[in-house]
Amino acid sequence: MARAAHGEDGPFDDVDRIAVLRGGGIGDLLSALPALDALSQTYRPAHLTLLTTPLLAALLEDRPGPWDRVAVVPTFPDAPDASGHTWRDDPRTGELVSALQAEQIGLAAQLHGGGKNSNPFVLALGAAHTVGCSTPDADPLERQLTHLYYQREVDRWLEVVALAGAETSRLEPRLAAVPADAEAAAPWLQTEARGLVVVHPGATDPRRRWPAHRFAHVAAALAEEGWQVLVVGDPGERELAEGIAHDAVATAPSAAHRIGSAAGQTDLHALVGLLDAARLVVANDSGPRHLAQALGTPTASVYWGPNLVNAGPRQRRMHRVQISWRQLCPVCGADGTDPFGRSCDHSDPWVADVQADDVLDDARALLAGR
Numbered sequence: 001m002a003r004a005a006h007g008e009d010g011p012f013d014d015v016d017r018i019a020v021l022r023g024g025g026i027g028d029l030l031s032a033l034p035a036l037d038a039l040s041q042t043y044r045p046a047h048l049t050l051l052t053t054p055l056l057a058a059l060l061e062d063r064p065g066p067w068d069r070v071a072v073v074p075t076f077p078d079a080p081d082a083s084g085h086t087w088r089d090d091p092r093t094g095e096l097v098s099a100l101q102a103e104q105i106g107l108a109a110q111l112h113g114g115g116k117n118s119n120p121f122v123l124a125l126g127a128a129h130t131v132g133c134s135t136p137d138a139d140p141l142e143r144q145l146t147h148l149y150y151q152r153e154v155d156r157w158l159e160v161v162a163l164a165g166a167e168t169s170r171l172e173p174r175l176a177a178v179p180a181d182a183e184a185a186a187p188w189l190q191t192e193a194r195g196l197v198v199v200h201p202g203a204t205d206p207r208r209r210w211p212a213h214r215f216a217h218v219a220a221a222l223a224e225e226g227w228q229v230l231v232v233g234d235p236g237e238r239e240l241a242e243g244i245a246h247d248a249v250a251t252a253p254s255a256a257h258r259i260g261s262a263a264g265q266t267d268l269h270a271l272v273g274l275l276d277a278a279r280l281v282v283a284n285d286s287g288p289r290h291l292a293q294a295l296g297t298p299t300a301s302v303y304w305g306p307n308l309v310n311a312g313p314r315q316r317r318m319h320r321v322q323i324s325w326r327q328l329c330p331v332c333g334a335d336g337t338d339p340f341g342r343s344c345d346h347s348d349p350w351v352a353d354v355q356a357d358d359v360l361d362d363a364r365a366l367l368a369g370r
Contacts, residue, residue, distance in 0.1 A: 009143060011042055011165030012129045015106035018048045020067075021122055022056075022111045023076045025204060026287030027311060029056045030173040030294050031153035032111045033065070035161040038168035039109065040066035042161075046106065059268050064176050071096065077112070077121035087121055101126045107164055111157045114138055114147035131163040149339035150309050172314065175294040177276040184266070185273025193228035193258055195279040197363070200288040201244055202237040206347040207336070208284050210302040212240060214356040216247035218282055221360055223248065223255035227279070227367070232271060232288060233263035280366050282359065284351070285311055293319060300362040302354050306337055320362035324351040 018039055022032045029052065040048055050060070050067040057072045075090035087093045101124075110122040110132025119139040122130055133147040133156065134140060143163040145156070154173065189196060201215045219229045229248065231241040241263030249256040262274070275281060275292040281299045283289035285307050292299050298318040303311075305325045313319035327337055329350075334343035336350065 009163045017105050018107045019105045020109045021051045023053045027290035030290045032157045033173040034170050035157035036066040037170045038161045038166035042166040077118045173294040180269045181273035184270035190228045194226040197222050197227045197229045198278040198281045199231045200283040202233045203284040203286045207350040210351050212244050216244045217356040218360050219248035220251035223258040224252045228258045231261040235264035238264035298366040302351050304350050322354045322358050326350050
């Protein structure tokens with residue numbers, strides 16, 4: 001069993017209800033799953049409510065996990081919006097907080113950042129006990145971990161719940177596929193191919209996006225070797241994905257029938273189903289890459305070095321990474337390693353020095369089981 005905090009931090013007594021706050025993107029949610037497992041195992045049979053965003057709630061709907069209930073926070077406790085409004089200004093969020101107060105939460109866990117914006121929300125729940133991360137400008141919790149930016153996120157949240165005495169043997173995120181995932185993905189699958197390779201060329205931060213022509217090079221080579229290659233992404237990535245598929249077809253016209261794009265054309269069930277069905281996912285440091293790993297699918301990915309610290313896979317048998325160690329902006333030379341803010345406004349890729357053949361070698365090795 002793994003505990004990553006001081007040994008004197010034992011479990012709290014008489015905890016019947018637990019509330020956990022976790023928002024952000026798909027990768028952010030997945031990084032907290034081992035911590036949720038630890039809370040569920042340690043405090044069984046306490047009722048665990050995960051407080052999250054509409055996107056993440058949709059991903060988890062009807063999916064088994066260490067939660068008993070998933071509740072959407074209408075206005076999430078992030079930084080104020082452009083008008084200065086916060087969760088406190090939203091009546092619907094106030095109603096949720098009041099309902100949770102009435103439930104008499106025994107333990108509230110803040111697994112959403114350094115706490116400047118999220119700790120006040122967690123404290124407002126009126127829980128008997130609180131744990132979480134805190135920066136110097138955050139409201140203090142009963143037991144807290146100093147938020148230091150460069151730490152693997154999975155380990156950070158395991159340390160936080162260990163403050164409540166929570167233990168687990170699961171150190172990597174795992175997410176279960178459900179029949180609806182396979183059903184939604186089925187129309188996209190080619191049974192005559194050797195298997196499916198999914199490519200995801202997007203990333204929330206444009207600096208993490210590997211150049212499109214390199215993805216096209218990898219896609220073309222794998223399609224020529226008999227693999228179905230399907231590029232995925234959200235509606236905002238559709239043009240990027242279709243461009244990669246087009247360029248891959250131009251490079252490997254004899255394999256054109258095995259190359260396609262599903263970007264902007266799938267719901268969450270289909271995305272999960274495709275990632276689960278794939279023999280390999282080739283991607284940047286992105287939500288779909290993290291989702292593939294949680295589903296147990298091998299990944300060949302491109303990372304910027306500092307991001308690897310926080311969000312990289314621990315093991316290499318199923319997950320290979322090619323790393324850019326660039327520290328300075330490729331346009332202006334500004335230092336990009338400051339964790340507390342961007343040093344410039346340029347969005348050019350910081351990972352362009354990773355070569356296509358190196359990622360292709362990783363992909364081939366994983367597909368061959370090496």
